[in-house]
Amino acid sequence: MNPRLAVLSALFALTGVWLSKMISVTGIVLITFLVIVIIFQLKRKTIVVLMFLPLFFLYTQWYELKNTSLFPLHTTNFQGTIETIPKINGKMISFQYKTSGEFLVVRYKMNSAAEKHTLEKLKISMHCFLNGTLKEPEPQSHYYGMNYREYLHNKNIHWILEPSQVDAGSCVTDKKESLISRIKIWRSKSIKQLEADFSQNTAGLMNALVFGYREKIETETLESYQKLGLTHLLAVSGFNVGIISYFLYLFFVRLGIVKELAYVLIVIFLPIYIVLTGGESSIVRAGIMGMLALCFIVFRKKINPAVLLSFVCITMLSWNPLYAFDLGFQLSFLMTFVLITSISLFKTKSNTQLLIITSFMCSLFSFPIILYHFFEFSLWSLPINILYIPFVSLVLFPVSFFVFGVIHLFPSAIYLLKFPVQFLFESSASILKIAQKFNGTLLLGRPSLWLFLFYFLAILYLFYEWERNDRLYLRFCIPFMFIILLQACIPYLNPSAKVSFINVGQGDSVLIELPFRKAVYLIDTGGAIPFEKEKWEERYEEYDVTKKAVLPYLKGRGIRKIDGLILSHADMDHAGGTVFLLNNFPVETIYLPKNNNLSELEAEIIESGKQKGIHMKYLRKGMQWGIGNSRFIVLHPSEKNTSSNNRSVVLWVKLYDTSFLLTGDIEKEAEHEIINNFSQLKADVLKVAHHGSGTSTTEQFLELAAPEFAVISSGRNNIYGHPAKDVITRLKEKKVTIYRTDKNGDIIFEAAKRGLKITTVQ
Structure with missing residues (x-):
């Protein structure tokens, strides 16, 4: 087949899938290639190829009609097998669970150290009887966060099962295991053996290179790989398939096996290798291409690489069209297509030149996609790739396989290998941690379509x-x-102002961007309220809402500096993420409420700010400032020594013709004080105080402010019962339109001369 027609066929198939799901990043990529190719390569035969677009459009529609759950919501009894290695983090255990009808995600909160010890014995492919309730995956609640519900939907998973109890005694190993199950069990045992023999980071990196399993890599190390654009080195893909195939070929030839039979044996092994490495889209693509290429060699036929790649793309989309929305699928096919269609650039080049050119090409073509998902791009990516691609390929990858093979054949050899291997892997990780601390990041935010x-x-x-x-x-x-x-x-050309209420769960964080981005203010950072935990309950990575929600939001908006970080008060749910933010994001000035009795957190924030040379300013009633048409007036606190909540900074902000009243955690005593001091106070948008607690938002305060809109920042199903029913009732009686972060996710108010525009994630 003509390579151009083959590529067009794959592009039309991908476009058909995209159109069926409406607009997406994938669709933009495909349309771009499609337009260029059609302009330069359109022929009469293309009319036949055009049929792939409506064919895959209709096929995806039909596939989505079938991609629904077989279980009604009220189903409580299940039987099936554990399909993924059970992941234990603190008191939570989770795994994918295959029933006779579909896959479920199981999440169970353990009750004791003894129960945790028992459930650690759960293994992949065990058959379990479970009783529990089904819950829908949470919808996307952050503009710049992961859409977990869509992620599971694309994997044909529709429910999260929360068992009332998980009894290891009710889980048994199936004596009639299939070949695939046995491969998965062996993979799981091998992963755990490496985890038992080496440090967490070393075992995590080795398991990523050998088995495509990255769960236990230390967070800091994984972030270093991500920020420096090296994550692809931890993904099992075409390189791994090529190396494994090459060494198998050498092994079979040394045994005296003829070349043709050696190729056949490699083709038989590659599906096993796909299962061994987790079956992600990148390895599936590489494995299928490897098998087909070897088959053509055996039958002494030639095939153009572009035709082969296009055929594999269409085959995978035929199996599951939702592969098209997988980041690994996109990058794997894009990078492979770029390399095989740029062969002319590689002629007469030395190995070093080839490495530089391929690294440059892959970095450049992945740039928009990386920017879309991660909002920034490391300028160190190219030089680090040039150094680390050969290091990982020629050192870490072979060492991982060598060590894995040796400790299986000679277990006692671990005592000789442990120290040098750990030194090698830990040193390489440490070098990356140091490298990523140098300021070489291009932060641009998420590009528009x-x-x-x-x-x-x-x-x-x-x-x-x-x-x-x-x-x-x-x-x-x-x-x-x-x-x-x-x-x-x-x-800096946008005349609109934006006030974003970031969903930080049970906490507060409000981002204000002035017109033409003359200044950026962040009011509170969110933060987790600490609870005492026993040793067995501790997670190997605690969830940090500032790290997972606030920082990505800042980066997604393309913000490179916070002009003013305003902390309403020093409670953990408002200021708990401040020190983390100061360590990871430039802040020019910190604004704090005037307070003579500093809490431990306030003292830590002030000390951290001073060490970084950040200006400190203390706010009290009556202070005000303005930039252009924007005005900020501090309504509270006064000089009175009251509770932490009632010392909250209360800000009245005017952006064009829209006013915002941001109230921190004040209670009715502070509200009465504001009523007495600012009798003419009015606000279009009210940030409801104290997450909608019944101790705030009194009738008199609502009468004075007379808001048209109210925003309540509270956590989903929080233990405090926020927002209180009587607060909601009072707001509804005043005909105030209510927005809630627990129900609407991130909420954006865009103020402009022409009026106010409100958007939410949900």
Whole structure:
């Protein structure tokens, strides 16, 4: 088949899938390639290829009609097998569970150390009887966070099962295990053996390279790989398939097996290897391509790599069209397509030049996708890739396989290997941790869809000119650099102001962006309220809402500096993430309520701010400032020495014709004080005090402020019962439109001369 027609077929198939799910990043990528290819390559035969678009459009529609649960919500009894390695984190155990009808995600909260010790014996492929309740996966609640419900839906998973009890005695190993089950069990045992023999980080990295299992890599190490653009080195893909196939071929030939039979044996082994490495889309793509390529060699047939790649793409989409929305699928196919269609650039190049060129190409083509998902790009990515690709490929990967093989054949050898192997892996991780601390990050935020399109057009232009001239000139990069500059400048050209109420669960965090981004203020950081835990309850990574919600929101918006961090008061749910934020994001000034009796957290924040040279300002009633048409007035606290909640900073903010009243955690005593001091107070938007607690938002305070909209920041199903029913009743009686972070997720008020626009995630 003509390679151009094959590529067009795959692109039309992908476009059909995308159109069936409406707009997405994948769709923009595909449309970009589609337009370019059609403009330059359209032939009469393309009419036949065009049929792939409506065919896959209809097929995806039909697939989605079937992609629903077989279980009614009231189903309580289940039987099935454990399909993934049970993950234990603190008191929570979770795994995928395969019933006769579909897959479920099981989440169970353990009650004691003894029960945890018992459930640690659960293994993959065990058959279990479970009784519990079904819950829908939580919908997306952050603009710049993961959509977990969609992620599970694309894997044909629709429910989370919360068992009333998980009894290890009711889980038994199936004596009639299938070959796939036996492979999975062996994989699980091997992963746990490495975890038992080596430190967490060393075992995590080795398991990632050998088995594609990254769960136990230390968070700091994994973040270093992500920030430096090295995550692909921890993903099992085409390189791994090539190395494994090469060594198997050498082994079979040394045994005296003829080449053709050696190829057949490798083809038989590759499906096993796909299961061994977790079966992610990248390894499935590489494995199928490897098997087909070897089959063509055996039958002495030739096939163009682009045709092979296109065929594999269509085959995988035929199996599950929702593969198209998997990041691993997108990057795997895009990078492979780029490399096989740029062979002319590799001619007469040395190994070092090849490494530099391929690293540059992959970094450049992945740039828009990485930017969309992670909002920033490390400028160290290219040089670090040039150094680390050969290091991981020629050192860490072979060492991992060698060590794994040796300790299986000679278990006592672990005593000789443990120290040098751990030193090698820990040292490599430490070097990356140091490297990523150097300021080399290009933070641009999530590009809009039209910018995303222009990025790929600029990249395609660069490579088209490079290939046409057989040399890379700086002028070819000008359109690409212009798009980067344009994205960096757009916020400073936007006349609208934005007030974002970030969903931080049971806490507060409000982001204010002034028109033309003349200043950025963050009011509170969110934070977890600490509870005492026993040793067995401690998680190996505690959830940090500032790290998981606030920081991604700042980066997703393309914000590179906070001009003012305003802490309403020093409770953990408002200021608990401050020190983390100061260590990971530039802050110019910290604003605190005037307080003579500093809490431990306040003292820590002030000390951390001083060490970083951050200006400290203390707010009290009557202070005000303005920038352009924006005004800030401090209504509270006064000089009175009251409770922590009643010392909260209360801000009245005017942005164009829209006013916001941000009340921290004040209670009725502070509200009465504000009523007495500011009798003419009015606000269009009220941030309801103390998460909607019944101790605040009195009738008199609502009469004075007369808000049109109210925002309540509270956690889903929180233990405090926030917001209180009487507060909701009072707001409804005043005909105030209520928005809640526990129900609406992130909430954005966009104020402009033309009026107010409100958007929410849900």
